[in-house]
Amino acid sequence: MSLHAASLPSGAPSVLGRLSEIADQYDALLCDVWGVVHDGTHAHADAVHALAQFRARRGPVILLSNAPRPAEDVEQQFARLRVPKECYDSILTSGMLAREDIEGRSAGRELRLLHIGPERDRGIIRDLQVICVAANEAELVLCTGLYDDDAEKPDDYRVMLADLKARELVLLCANPDIVVQRGGKLIYCAGALARVYTEMGGDVVYYGKPHPPIYAAAKERLRFAAGRDALHILVLGDGIETDIRGANGAGLDAVFIADGIHGEDIPDLTPAALVRFFACAGVTAKGAMRKLVW
Numbered sequence: 442m443s444l445h446a447a448s449l450p451s452g453a454p455s456v457l458g459r460l461s462e463i464a465d466q467y468d469a470l471l472c473d474v475w476g477v478v479h480d481g482t483h484a485h486a487d488a489v490h491a492l493a494q495f496r497a498r499r500g501p502v503i504l505l506s507n508a509p510r511p512a513e514d515v516e517q518q519f520a521r522l523r524v525p526k527e528c529y530d531s532i533l534t535s536g537m538l539a540r541e542d543i544e545g546r547s548a549g550r551e552l553r554l555l556h557i558g559p560e561r562d563r564g565i566i567r568d569l570q571v572i573c574v575a576a577n578e579a580e581l582v583l584c585t586g587l588y589d590d591d592a593e594k595p596d597d598y599r600v601m602l603a604d605l606k607a608r609e610l611v612l613l614c615a616n617p618d619i620v621v622q623r624g625g626k627l628i629y630c631a632g633a634l635a636r637v638y639t640e641m642g643g644d645v646v647y648y649g650k651p652h653p654p655i656y657a658a659a660k661e662r663l664r665f666a667a668g669r670d671a672l673h674i675l676v677l678g679d680g681i682e683t684d685i686r687g688a689n690g691a692g693l694d695a696v697f698i699a700d701g702i703h704g705e706d707i708p709d710l711t712p713a714a715l716v717r718f719f720a721c722a723g724v725t726a727k728g729a730m731r732k733l734v735w
Contacts, residue, residue, distance in 0.1 A: 454715045455728035457696065460491045461735050463728065466673065468500040469663045471693070472529075473650075473678035474515070475506065476701030477733055481623035484524045488733035492528035495735075501530040501666035503659050505676075507649040507683060509536040509585035509615035509631060514564040530666045533659050535649025536565045536585070539615040542648070543583065544569055553578055555605075557598075558585030558615075558631065565615060576604065582612040584631040595633045602634065606643040614647045618683060622702050650680070651687030660691075677733060679703065685724045697729040 457463065470492070475481060478488050492502050508515055512532040519526075546552060547570040554566070556573050562585035566573075582605055587593045605612065614635035620627045635645045649655050664670050676693050678684020679701020688695035697715070699707050707714055707729075715729050 453712045454697070454719065454726050456710055456712060456715070457728045457730040459730065459734045460495065460677075460696075463675075463696075464495055464499055467675040467694070469667060469672040469674045470495050470500070470502045471505045471656075471659055471663070471674060471676045471688075472502060472733075473506065473680065473684050473698070473701075474504050474508065474532075475618075476622050476679035477677060477698050478504065478524055478528075479522050480625075481621070482522075484519075484522045485732065487735070489524060489528045491733050491735040493525070496528065496530070500672070501663055502528065503662050503666070504529045504532045505650065505655065505659055505678075506532065507535045507616045507618045507630075507632075509539065509558065509562050509565055510534060511537055511540060511564050511567070531662055533655065533662060535617065535655060536562075536615050538648040538655060538658070539583070539613055540565050540569070542613065542646070543571065546581070547571055553580045555579035555582045555610075556585070557582060557588070557601075557634065559588060559590070562586060562615075576601065579605075579610060582610050583615060584612055584634050585615045586631045587629055587634065590628045590630070593629070595629055595637050598634055599637065602638050602641060602643065606638065606641045609644070611644045611646060612638050614645055615649075617647050617649050617652070618680065620702055622679075627702060650678075650683040651690055653690060656687060656691035656693070675727075681719075681722045681724060685719075685726050686722070688726075689724050695726045697726045698731075698733055699729050700731045 496502050515532050552571045553574045554571050555576050614631050616631040618630040619632045639645050674693050676688035676695040679698040685695050
């Protein structure tokens with residue numbers, strides 16, 4: 442039986458046309474990057490404009506990403522994609538938190554690490570006391586993604602992961618995302634391999650969204666940028682299991698950006714459809730919009 446507007450529960454999410462409709466209720470913003478600000482091949486001009494307008498009119502913007510890279514590497518990508526610095530105050534990534542943990546684990550000795558992921562992600566361990574070794578020599582596993590995410594799938598890694606599990610190695614997941622949108626294609630991320638490892642009974646340490654530490658760090662950065670403690674923060678993101686669930690866990694309002702990784706899941710963006718969609722995932726959001734516009 443369909444859910445009609447008259448039967449919608451109180452507090453049902455609103456369908457928003459633009460951020461400016463609710464911007465005056467908030468004085469700080471946490472915004473997802475991949476799927477909202479860009480799609481891996483080009484920047485979304487409307488989203489960039491919206492963030493710049495919020496900064497000018499309301500308050501600081503922190504870009505909160507599950508990218509398994511340090512901030513400087515993300516900014517190099519931004520330069521290529523033409524994401525201007527004027528649309529954000531700072532960047533906080535899961536890769537930055539993973540790097541801090543690895544640095545602590547390697548203090549005073551050289552850490553033998555198996556890196557699962559592309560070479561471009563090696564910035565996460567740049568200048569640390571770490572040596573990348575083969576699986577049979579490793580004492581710890583760092584997963585930043587698939588080696589070839591254009592062609593490979595998580596099932597291609599089952600034998601490798603089973604061997605790592607047999608050796609009881611801890612896997613550090615530097616990107617909890619399961620998939621991300623690159624152009625018009627969904628590709629698998631480190632979170633997809635970490636999920637398989639967890640299902641095998643392996644020990645996984647997650648960094649980034651939806652886990653609490655990245656939100657605590659982001660709130661601290663927003664307080665510093667705003668110069669005060671009391672802030673009403675809004676979260677924007679396209680990931681139900683990362684952005685929206687993470688915002689719920691951190692006690693923050695969220696707006697879901699529908700035309701990201703879940704674009705095909707909600708063809709009709711209505712309050713009734715959103716209620717059903719969020720209920721299936723066990724999350725809530727203040728509202729949703731197709732894409733981020735001011």
